[in-house]
Amino acid sequence: MDSFITVNGDKHPWREGMTVQDLLDEKRYTFRMLSVWINDKPVERDRFSSTPIPEGAKVQVVHMISGG
Template identity: 45%
Template sequence: MIVVNGEKMEWAPGMTVKDVIRARNYIFSMLVVQVNGELVKRGTYDTAAVPDGATVDVIHMISGG
């Protein structure tokens, strides 16, 4: 089990940040992701592992005027 933005989510072996983004239907292109408080670089979402018990924060970056 992991926690994504404060909500529990089932964990699977080999889960990556990209898997979490897809499972939660986060489609906005400007995202900032932290796993256990550590910033994950955008180019590594495909390979960045999410361990069992992790806390994942996904933040949508929005700007406007």
């Protein structure tokens, strides 16, 4: 059976050992100012490569923009 996570409200395939950085690479999210939350908990940018995403997780990726 396939496993999934939810990314910004959409289903995305999940695999064992998947990290935040893996997800960002797969989704081609390259914007420098990103905020990532897993199950409503923030993930620090310097930990994207080492933070695993659990099966069934709810992930939110937000592009931070400035304005005035």
